[in-house]
Amino acid sequence: MLDKLMPVVLFFCAAVSIVTTIGIVYTLFSETFQFFKQVPLFDFLFGMKWSPLIEPKSFGIWPLLSGTLLVTVIACVFAFPVGIASAIYLSEYAPNRVRKIVKPILEVLAGVPTIVYGYFALTFVTPIIRAVFPSTGVFNALSAGIVVGIMIIPMITSLSEDAMAAVPRSLRHGAYALGATRFEVALKIVVPAAFSGIVSSGVLAFSRAIGETMIVTVAAGSTPQLTMNPLESIQTMTAYIVQVSLGDTPHGSIEYGTIFAVGLTLFLFTFLLNILASYVAKRFREEY
Numbered sequence: 001m002l003d004k005l006m007p008v009v010l011f012f013c014a015a016v017s018i019v020t021t022i023g024i025v026y027t028l029f030s031e032t033f034q035f036f037k038q039v040p041l042f043d044f045l046f047g048m049k050w051s052p053l054i055e056p057k058s059f060g061i062w063p064l065l066s067g068t069l070l071v072t073v074i075a076c077v078f079a080f081p082v083g084i085a086s087a088i089y090l091s092e093y094a095p096n097r098v099r100k101i102v103k104p105i106l107e108v109l110a111g112v113p114t115i116v117y118g119y120f121a122l123t124f125v126t127p128i129i130r131a132v133f134p135s136t137g138v139f140n141a142l143s144a145g146i147v148v149g150i151m152i153i154p155m156i157t158s159l160s161e162d163a164m165a166a167v168p169r170s171l172r173h174g175a176y177a178l179g180a181t182r183f184e185v186a187l188k189i190v191v192p193a194a195f196s197g198i199v200s201s202g203v204l205a206f207s208r209a210i211g212e213t214m215i216v217t218v219a220a221g222s223t224p225q226l227t228m229n230p231l232e233s234i235q236t237m238t239a240y241i242v243q244v245s246l247g248d249t250p251h252g253s254i255e256y257g258t259i260f261a262v263g264l265t266l267f268l269f270t271f272l273l274n275i276l277a278s279y280v281a282k283r284f285r286e287e288y
Contacts (some may be wrong), residue, residue: 006130034255050224050235052258054099059258061265063224067141067234068266071216072209074145074230075152078267079209082149083156084191087198090157091164092186103158104183110154110279121147126219132199133231139221141228147219148212154204159204163197164190165262203277207270213238 036044039059047060086106126143130136130173167190175185191198221233222243233244241259249255 002089025267026075026265028260031257031260035261038254038257046079048226050240052090052255057254061262063226064235064237064240065265066226066228067224068210068219068236068238070141070228070230070234071134071145071148071204071212071220071236074142075148076202076206078146078149078152079152079156079205083201083205084160086153086199087160087164088186088191090161092182092190093188101213103161106154106157108145110151111256112151112213113149113288114212114214115218117147117151118215121215121219125251129231136231137221138231139219139223140231141231141234144216145230148209148215151212151215152208155205155208156201159201160194160198165199167193196283199280200277203273203280207273207277210273211238211266211270213242217242237262241266 044059044061046062047058048062049058049060050063051058061275078176092103121143122138125146126136126140128139129140129143130138136142171189172185175189180188208231216236217239220236220239222235222239223233223234224240225232227234239264244259249259
């Protein structure tokens with residue numbers, strides 16, 4: 001009896017994630033469809049001003065999109081070199097005792113609540129930036145981007161280090177036998193061999209940075225503007241969703257519909273990035 005019952009129970013457990021995903025997608029698409037009954041799709045995709053809460057109302061997504069990408073690019077420019085360098089150190093240079101201490105600390109850092117990161121950006125990073133660039137606003141994209149980068153460093157480091165650790169020792173020994181230095185082995189043998197894992201970790205971290213909410217809500221501001229100046233206040237897609245979801249927006253209104261239109265845009269971005277990460281992992285995977 002138990003042998004017949006357990007497969008059914010396990011199937012329903014596995015189906016929970018599928019049903020949840022279908023429910024989320026259905027909610028996003030159905031509410032967004034109602035929104036686009038009132039707002040032309042062309043205006044949403046190609047409009048250069050976002051002002052759905054005050055008159056005159058505008059629904060161009062580009063200010064939110066540019067703010068999101070600005071913070072994400074800053075985060076990745078900061079996090080990728082640091083994360084990959086840390087992974088190389090842990091994989092190729094660090095003694096076992098150091099690796100056993102440092103890697104768990106990095107993984108604990110990944111568990112710090114993002115609201116804590118947000119106030120760290122606002123109260124510690126921003127004053128430093130303003131001391132260097134006095135024209136910087138209290139809320140700015142640079143501070144938020146740097147701290148989002150700090151947040152995703154553990155993800156890049158841990159996944160990249162796992163990929164490097166999976167490279168067979170025989171490849172390293174062969175390179176050493178040919179006279180290569182430790183740095184040459186790390187850079188020319190280990191990194192290329194673990195390339196698929198490293199790129200996948202980068203794409204996943206990029207996706208994580210795009211979807212970050214509390215850091216950008218606290219530190220980046222709420223000024224949707226089309227700018228590439230990191231010293232100015234901006235607004236990201238996630239920060240806008242938080243702003244409108246505070247309870248003051250009437251259910252069923254056009255302002256309420258913007259939550260789902262922006263959410264669907266964000267969902268499509270992260271969905272495509274996850275597909276890209278899967279493709280890269282399969283395309284450049286090395287099997288030994």
